[in-house]
Amino acid sequence: MTEAVIIGVGLHPFGRFPGKPALDMGADAVRLALADAGVNWPQIQGGYIGSYEVANPDAIVGRLGLTGVPLRGVFNGCATAGTAIALAARAIETGEHDLTIAIGLDKHPRGAFAADPSVAGIPSWYGQTGLFLTTHFFGMKINRYMHDHGISHETLARVAAKNFGNAAANEKAWRRTPLTPEEILASPVLNYPLRQYMYCGPDEGAAAIVLCRADQAHKYTQKPVRVRSTALRSRRLGAFEVQSPSFPVGEIVESPTVDASRAAYERAGIGPQDVDVAQLQDTDAGSEIIHMAENGLCKDGEQERLIAEGATGIGGRLPVNTDGGLLGNGEPIGASGLRQIHEIVLQLRGTAGTRQIPGTPRVGYTHLYGAPGVSAVTILST
Amino acid sequence: MTSTRQPVAEGLFTWPPTPSEPPRLIGSECTACGLVSFPAAADCVRCGGQDPKERLLADRGTLWTYTTQNFRPPSPPYDGPEAFEPYAVGYIELPGELLVEARLTEADPHRLRIGQPMRLTLVPYTVRDDGTEAVTFAFTPAEERAS
Ligand SMILES: [Zn+2]
Numbered sequence: 001m002t003e004a005v006i007i008g009v010g011l012h013p014f015g016r017f018p019g020k021p022a023l024d025m026g027a028d029a030v031r032l033a034l035a036d037a038g039v040n041w042p043q044i045q046g047g048y049i050g051s052y053e054v055a056n057p058d059a060i061v062g063r064l065g066l067t068g069v070p071l072r073g074v075f076n077g078c079a080t081a082g083t084a085i086a087l088a089a090r091a092i093e094t095g096e097h098d099l100t101i102a103i104g105l106d107k108h109p110r111g112a113f114a115a116d117p118s119v120a121g122i123p124s125w126y127g128q129t130g131l132f133l134t135t136h137f138f139g140m141k142i143n144r145y146m147h148d149h150g151i152s153h154e155t156l157a158r159v160a161a162k163n164f165g166n167a168a169a170n171e172k173a174w175r176r177t178p179l180t181p182e183e184i185l186a187s188p189v190l191n192y193p194l195r196q197y198m199y200c201g202p203d204e205g206a207a208a209i210v211l212c213r214a215d216q217a218h219k220y221t222q223k224p225v226r227v228r229s230t231a232l233r234s235r236r237l238g239a240f241e242v243q244s245p246s247f248p249v250g251e252i253v254e255s256p257t258v259d260a261s262r263a264a265y266e267r268a269g270i271g272p273q274d275v276d277v278a279q280l281q282d283t284d285a286g287s288e289i290i291h292m293a294e295n296g297l298c299k300d301g302e303q304e305r306l307i308a309e310g311a312t313g314i315g316g317r318l319p320v321n322t323d324g325g326l327l328g329n330g331e332p333i334g335a336s337g338l339r340q341i342h343e344i345v346l347q348l349r350g351t352a353g354t355r356q357i358p359g360t361p362r363v364g365y366t367h368l369y370g371a372p373g374v375s376a377v378t379i380l381s382t
Numbered sequence: 383m384t385s386t387r388q389p390v391a392e393g394l395f396t397w398p399p400t401p402s403e404p405p406r407l408i409g410s411e412c413t414a415c416g417l418v419s420f421p422a423a424a425d426c427v428r429c430g431g432q433d434p435k436e437r438l439l440a441d442r443g444t445l446w447t448y449t450t451q452n453f454r455p456p457s458p459p460y461d462g463p464e465a466f467e468p469y470a471v472g473y474i475e476l477p478g479e480l481l482v483e484a485r486l487t488e489a490d491p492h493r494l495r496i497g498q499p500m501r502l503t504l505v506p507y508t509v510r511d512d513g514t515e516a517v518t519f520a521f522t523p524a525e526e527r528a529s
Contacts, residue, residue: 144496
C-alpha cells in the first residue's frame with residue numbers, strides 16, 4: 001500500500017474574527033497550505049472538510065475554484081478533524097488520489113455549547129433539569145481520577161499555566177496572556193474541581209493539510225512528514241463517557257481513547273516510548289492529565305510527579321500541547337485536530353520558532369476526544 | 383398556596399410518591415441478556431434485544447463521582463428558574479444494577495465524598511408559568527450506619 005505524507009500545512013489564527021465568515025477563514029488556511037506545499041488548487045484531486053456550524057463546508061470551492069474536485073463533508077464531533085485527515089490519507093493509501101487535502105473550519109458563538117438533547121439521542125428531561133452539559137463529564141471524570149490516582153488541584157493549575165504559557169509564544173493562538181498557577185487556582189469554580197481558567201472555550205478558526213503519495217513527495221518538499229497511522233474509535237458498553245444518563249456497573253471498560261491509541265500504535269509499529277511530542281485533547285486541564293495515561297504516555301498517577309518536574313513543558317522529556325493546546329487556542333470543533341497536526345508538522349520540521357522543542361524530534365502524536373464518546377489518534381513521523 | 387406538582391417526564395420515576403411507597407426510578411431489564419437500563423430503553427445496547435421488562439431500581443447507592451454546576455446552563459434546553467442556584471451532579475452506583483447520573487441535593491463539594499451512601503428523593507427544580515412545580519429525581523446524602 002502507498003504511504004501518505006504531509007507536504008503542506010496552513011493555519012488561520014484561532015480566536016474571534018467579527019464579520020469574517022468561516023468559509024473565508026477556511027479559504028485562507030487552504031491557500032497557506034497550498035503555498036506551503038508548492039501546489040495550486042486545481043492540482044488537488046480530492047479532499048475532506050469538516051465543520052460543526054457550517055452546514056455545507058464543501059461550499060468552500062466557491063472561494064477556491066470550481067474544479068469539480070470531490071470534496072466530502074465529514075463530521076464526527078470533536079474528532080471531526082481526525083476523521084478528515086484519516087480519510088484524506090486513506091484516499092492516497094488506497095490509490096484513489098495522489099494529492100489530497102483535509103480542511104477544518106468553524107465559527108462558534110460565545111459561551112457554552114447549547115444543543116437540543118434529542119440530537120444526541122437523549123430525552124429532553126436530561127436537558128431541562130440541567131444535566132446535559134459536557135463540562136459535567138469533565139468535572140466528574142477528573143474528580144474521580146484525582147481520588148483514585150492522587151492528582152492534586154495544583155497539578156490541574158500547572159497544566160493550564162503551561163498551556164497558556166505555550167500559547168503566549170504562538171502568534172496564532174487565542175489566549176496569549178500567561179497566567180500563574182496561583183491566578184488559575186484563584187479563578188471561580190465552574191464545575192468542581194475545574195475552574196474558569198482550566199477550561200477551553202469555543203471560538204473561531206480554520207486549518208488545512210495537503211497530503212501526497214510518499215513516492216512523489218520529492219517533487220514538493222525536502223521534509224515530508226509521514227502519516228504513520230490514524231485510528232478512530234467510539235465508546236464501548238461500560239465505558240464512562242460524556243452525556244450518559246447511566247452506564248452499566250461492572251468491570252472497568254476503557255475509553256475510546258485507549259482503544260484508538262492502541263490501534264494507532266500497533267498500525268504504526270511505534271510505541272509510546274518513541275513519541276517525542278504530543279498534542280492531546282485538553283478541553284480542560286483534567287483532560288490533558290487523564291489523556292496522558294489513556295494514550296500510553298505515562299502510568300495512571302505518574303502525572304503528579306511528571307508535571308511537577310516540568311516533563312510536559314517545551315524543554316521537558318515529553319512536551320505536550322506545545323502550541324497552547326485547546327486551552328490556549330480554543331476549540332473551533334472542525335478545525336481543532338488539524339491545528340494539532342499543523343503544530344506537530346512544524347515541530348518535526350524544526351520550524352516551530354521560539355516554541356521549538358530541543359533535539360531532533362522524529363515522532364509526533366495527536367489525539368482528539370469528544371461527544372458522544374469518540375476518539376481519534378494520528379501518529380506522524382519524519 | 384395551592385401549587386401543584388408534576389414530574390418533568392412520564393415514566394422516569396414512580397408517581398405520585400406516598401409515605402408507604404417512596405419514589406423509585408423506572409428502569410428496564412433486557413429479557414434476553416439481563417442488561418439493566420435507565421431510562422427504560424426499548425433497545426438493548428448489549429445484545430440488540432427488543433423485549434425489555436420494567437424494573438424499579440434500587441433507591442439507595444453510593445456516590446461514584448460528582449461535580450458542581452456553578453453557572454446557569456444554556457436555555458434551552460435548561461428550563462430551571464432565572465434566579466440561578468448552583469447545584470451538584472453525580473453518578474450514584476446502584477449495586478448490581480447501574481450507575482445513574484442525577485442532581486444531588488447537596489451543592490457544597492466539600493460536603494460530598496466518593497463512596498458516600500446516597501438515597502433517592504424527588505425535588506421541585508423549577509416553577510412553570512401556570513404555577514406548577516416541575517419535579518425531578520435527585521440523590522441526597524443518606525444517614526451512615528452507626529458502627
Ligand atoms: Zn440484552
